[in-house]
Amino acid sequence: MLDATRLLEHWGYAAILAAEILGNVGMPLPEEAALIVAGYFVWAGKLRFPIVLVIGTLGAVIGDNLGYWFGRHYGQTAIQRYGHKFLITESRLNAAKRFVGRYGPIGVFFARFLPGLRFMAGPLAGSTGLSFTAFFLANFLGGLVYVPLAVGVGYLVGRHFGVVLNKIQLIEGKLEYFAVGILGIAAVAIIAWRALTSRKAARSGSAR
Numbered sequence: 001m002l003d004a005t006r007l008l009e010h011w012g013y014a015a016i017l018a019a020e021i022l023g024n025v026g027m028p029l030p031e032e033a034a035l036i037v038a039g040y041f042v043w044a045g046k047l048r049f050p051i052v053l054v055i056g057t058l059g060a061v062i063g064d065n066l067g068y069w070f071g072r073h074y075g076q077t078a079i080q081r082y083g084h085k086f087l088i089t090e091s092r093l094n095a096a097k098r099f100v101g102r103y104g105p106i107g108v109f110f111a112r113f114l115p116g117l118r119f120m121a122g123p124l125a126g127s128t129g130l131s132f133t134a135f136f137l138a139n140f141l142g143g144l145v146y147v148p149l150a151v152g153v154g155y156l157v158g159r160h161f162g163v164v165l166n167k168i169q170l171i172e173g174k175l176e177y178f179a180v181g182i183l184g185i186a187a188v189a190i191i192a193w194r195a196l197t198s199r200k201a202a203r204s205g206s207a208r
Contacts, residue, residue, distance in 0.1 A: 008037050012047065013055050020059025024119050025066050032150055039154020049151070056147040057140075060112075064139045067122025068132065100124045105138035112142030 007015040016038050023031025035056055041047040100107045100121055108130070111121035125135045 008034065008041055008047075013051060016052060017055050017059040020056055021063040021066075024060050024063025024122070031060075035147060035150035036154040039151040039156075040158065041154075042151065043155045043158035049155075052151055053147055056151065057143040060143040060147060061136075061140055063119070064122040064143075065136070067119060068126040068135055068139075071123030071126025071128075072132075073126075097124055097128075100130075101128055104130060105134045108135055108138040109142040112139070112146045 007019065011018075016034055019031045019034035023034075035052075038047055038052045038056065042049045042052055099111065099117060101124075103110070108121050108125055111117040122135070122139070
């Protein structure tokens, strides 16, 4: 969530577009968090609600269409071969395949609301031969519903959202100091262990 906040603070609408396109292609980007944080920024007056909706929906649709194009041209063999690079396990792939194959365009629509299936719906729809028109309409309608809902969550929590972020940032800062301390202790322990083992090795060598 903090990563999404920083992205939007620096890049604004461009961050929303990039997060939605790349996240829906399968890249590990906080696409949902970006929309929720965008809703908070709308509440705070930093972003405009209509523009966020247009850009969020556009990014989601573009990302999913890229996935559909990949599945249509390279098929399920490529998805199985390269899926692990996008965290697509065999069980998730089989579940998504059954879901999209059974429900078709309706499955594509509802996959938009299921994080584990969302970015797999496009490639699988393309690889199973679902027409582009049917896929595009279902995907577009899903985006029209999903994006306002996600943005609305951030908008509704508004005032409380900022308090939560401040607490998370405080905890994060303490964790950074803690991590540095742990790394320092580990470094000292490794140096001491190496010095001790080298001394023992020198003693055993001289004894011979």
